[in-house]
Amino acid sequence: MTAVMNQTASREFSRIHGVGSFRPDVIVTNDDVCQWIDSSDEWIQQRTGIVTRARADADTSLLDMAEGAARSALASAGIEASQIGAVIVATVTFPYATPSAASALADRIGATPAPAFDISAACAGYCYGVAQADALVRSGMAEYVLVVGAEKLSDVIDNHERTISFLLGDGAGAVIVGPSDIPGISPSVWGSDGSRWNAIGMTHSQLDLRDAVLQAESSPDGTALVAGTEAQLWPTLRQDGQTVFRWAVWEMAKMAKLALEKAGITAEDLVAFIPHQANMRIIDEMVKQLKVPEKVIVARDIATSGNTSAASIPMAMDNMLKENPELSGGLALQIGFGAGLVFGAQVVVLP
Amino acid sequence: MASNEEILAGLAEIVNEETGLETEAVEMDKSFTEDLDIDSISMMTIVVNAEEKFDVKIPDEEVKNLKTVADAVNFIAGAQA
Numbered sequence: 269m270t271a272v273m274n275q276t277a278s279r280e281f282s283r284i285h286g287v288g289s290f291r292p293d294v295i296v297t298n299d300d301v302c303q304w305i306d307s308s309d310e311w312i313q314q315r316t317g318i319v320t321r322a323r324a325d326a327d328t329s330l331l332d333m334a335e336g337a338a339r340s341a342l343a344s345a346g347i348e349a350s351q352i353g354a355v356i357v358a359t360v361t362f363p364y365a366t367p368s369a370a371s372a373l374a375d376r377i378g379a380t381p382a383p384a385f386d387i388s389a390a391c392a393g394y395c396y397g398v399a400q401a402d403a404l405v406r407s408g409m410a411e412y413v414l415v416v417g418a419e420k421l422s423d424v425i426d427n428h429e430r431t432i433s434f435l436l437g438d439g440a441g442a443v444i445v446g447p448s449d450i451p452g453i454s455p456s457v458w459g460s461d462g463s464r465w466n467a468i469g470m471t472h473s474q475l476d477l478r479d480a481v482l483q484a485e486s487s488p489d490g491t492a493l494v495a496g497t498e499a500q501l502w503p504t505l506r507q508d509g510q511t512v513f514r515w516a517v518w519e520m521a522k523m524a525k526l527a528l529e530k531a532g533i534t535a536e537d538l539v540a541f542i543p544h545q546a547n548m549r550i551i552d553e554m555v556k557q558l559k560v561p562e563k564v565i566v567a568r569d570i571a572t573s574g575n576t577s578a579a580s581i582p583m584a585m586d587n588m589l590k591e592n593p594e595l596s597g598g599l600a601l602q603i604g605f606g607a608g609l610v611f612g613a614q615v616v617v618l619p
Numbered sequence: 620m621a622s623n624e625e626i627l628a629g630l631a632e633i634v635n636e637e638t639g640l641e642t643e644a645v646e647m648d649k650s651f652t653e654d655l656d657i658d659s660i661s662m663m664t665i666v667v668n669a670e671e672k673f674d675v676k677i678p679d680e681e682v683k684n685l686k687t688v689a690d691a692v693n694f695i696a697g698a699q700a
Contacts, residue, residue, distance in 0.1 A: 315658060510663050511679045518667055549660050 282405040282445055283452020284398075284619045285347065285412070288340025289441040289586040290333045291573065292324035301434045304427035312434065317548020321437035321574025323422045330362050330440075331369060334418035335376050337440035337582070341414065342377070344619065345444035349377045352444075353410025355384040356400060358393025358417045358578040360607070361424055362386060365474075369418065379414065390468070391544045391606025392458070393417055393578035394441065398602075399456035399612055401445035412446040417578030424470070426504040432468070433505065435547065437574025441582025443619070450617070454531030457523050458612035464515065468507040468607035471499040512609075516550045520605050520613075521557035527601060527613035538564045539598030540588060540618065544605055545570035545580035565592060577606065589618060621673065621699065626692045633668045637661050647689040655688075675699055 297320050298309040312318060324333060334357060342349060357370040370384035389396040394417035401413035418440035425433035445453070480501055524543075528534060535541075541560050543551055548570055555566055569584035576583060581602050589595060595618050603613035621629070631645035638661060651657045657665070662685075666677050669691070675698035677685075685691045 315660070508679075510659050510682060513660050513663050514667060514679065517664075547660075553664065 276408040278408050279406050279447050281448040281451050282402045283448035283450070283617050285444045285446045286341045286343070286345025286619050287441070287443045287582055287586045287589065288337050288342070288344050289579075289583040290336030290340070290439060291583070292322050292328055292333060292438050294323045294325050296321050296323050296437075296574075301427075305430045305434060307430070307434070315549070316435060317551070317568070317571055318435060318574055319571050321435075322439060322572070324420055324438040330359065330418050330420040331372055331376065333420070333438065333440035334369060334373050334416045334442070337418065337442040337579075338373060338377050338414055338416055340586075341442035341444050345412070345446070347412055347444060347446070349379045351412050352379040352382050352414050354401070354404055354413045355379055355382050356397045356413065356415045357384075357386045358389060358397045358415070359386060359419055360388055360390050360393070360577060361419045361421055363423065370416075373416065389578070389606075389610045389612070390608060391546065391575075391577045391580065392604035392608070392610040392612040394581045395456070395602060395604035395612030395614060396458060396610070398443065398445060398453065398614055398616070399458050402453045402456065402614075405445055405447060412444055414442060414444055415582075416440060416442040417580070417582055419577040419579050421505070421575075421577060424504050426500050429498060429504070429506065431509055432507045435575045436505070437576045439573060439576040439579045439583050441579045441584075441586060443582055443585075448617075452617040454527060454615035456612060456614050457527040457530060458610075459523075460608050460610045461515075462608065464511065464609045466508070467511045467515070467609055469505070470503040471506055472503050474503070477501065477503060513547075513550060515609060516546060516605055517553040517557060520603060520611060521554055523611055523613050524554065524558055524601060524603050527603065527615060531599075531615035533599060533615060535560050535564065535601075537599055538601055538615075539595050540565045540567070540600035542567040542581050542584050542588065542600050542602045544603065545573065545584055546575050546606070565595065578604070580604075585618070621696075623692055623696055626673065626695050627688070629672050630665075630669060630688065630691060630695075633665050633672065636668070637664050645688055647687070647692065649688050650686055651688070651691075652686075669695060673699060
């Protein structure tokens with residue numbers, strides 16, 4: 269007879285126990301940006317809602333920011349790093365394809381030997397991470413999971429292009445997901461649409477860069493790769509703003525409604541709406557499409573942080589709870605969406 | 620199916636709602652960007668609202684071709700036909 273083996277015993281509920289963030293201290297104003305692109309402070313504020321963006325200096329790495337956010341989330345949750353059962357870092361700007369940012373982070377904060385891995389889901393990365401953390405905690409695979417969204421986007425921008433670079437900032441945000449007596453994270457609504465893979469992304473690949481470097485080594489001119497284009501040799505981000513805007517507002521409003529429906533609540537039940545901080549006009553239009561009631565506090569962290577991709581939602585959540593501590597325990601709708609295209613949304617009980 | 624005049628009037632209302640421009644300013648020969656100062660994001664909002672109002676599909680790649688009000692009116696009229 270085949271022996272009966274053990275399988276992990278599951279838990280019923282999970283929730284976010286703590287949130288933290290790290291904001292770098294180089295403040296880039298719209299006037300600074302206008303040295304690089306032909307624009308004005310007024311135009312940028314009107315078109316994007318961004319007043320300043322925070323960026324990291326050369327000495328502050330993505331890991332430094334991730335560590336700052338992780339330590340502040342641990343303190344907020346009141347747990348020790350040794351209690352963490354998995355470390356997930358959502359990022360698209362860690363400069364090594366391998367090893368992961370997560371394994372270095374786990375070591376830095378003392379969470380070793382917790383399993384640690386990165387996920388590449390751009391501006392949806394944090395919500396993807398929460399979906400996985402929720403599953404890990406409820407399946408019994410881990411008691412506490414650290415989810416970090418960390419980006420140093422200033423490493424992959426071209427200040428002179430105008431589709432996306434001027435929107436972007438750097439930073440990190442983190443949450444600790446763990447067991448709960450009551451439902452604290454709704455069923456995740458997450459997915460992808462690779463038919464629009466080219467809507468946001470890098471100008472070219474690392475292989476293209478390699479070939480250009482090889483060419484430079486054998487001839488004086490290594491710029492053939494980008495000759496006749498506006499691109500720099502170093503791959504940087506670009507987007508098709510119109511396509512992304514339409515998808516981000518109208519398709520994502522549908523996904524946000526679905527997340528509310530799956531949670532079994534309505535927008536009336538929310539205390540906060542924390543969408544990815546992509547552009548104030550996307551946020552405003554989503555609020556309109558979702559008919560978010562006036563009493564609901566809407567995250568508008570983008571005004572001073574810029575778009576920080578995977579970091580934007582936990583950074584905005586942390587900021588919101590510092591300014592409005594009474595929101596703790598209330599329901600917040602979070603939705604991330606971006607390059608892939610990919611999206612993820614949940615309703616969460618605020619820590 | 621709406622006439623070109625009806626489409627123009629409907630489009631002018633949508634433009635007014637998005638930008639606050641007077642509906643009379645929305646004339647056939649006007650360029651959305653040059654004359655009406657409508658940026659790409661407002662243009663997309665106008666396109667989505669026009670799709671709903673006129674029950675047509677305006678694909679992303681078509682939006683770049685809608686340079687003047689007449690371009691939009693003609694596209695919508697053609698899509699309704």
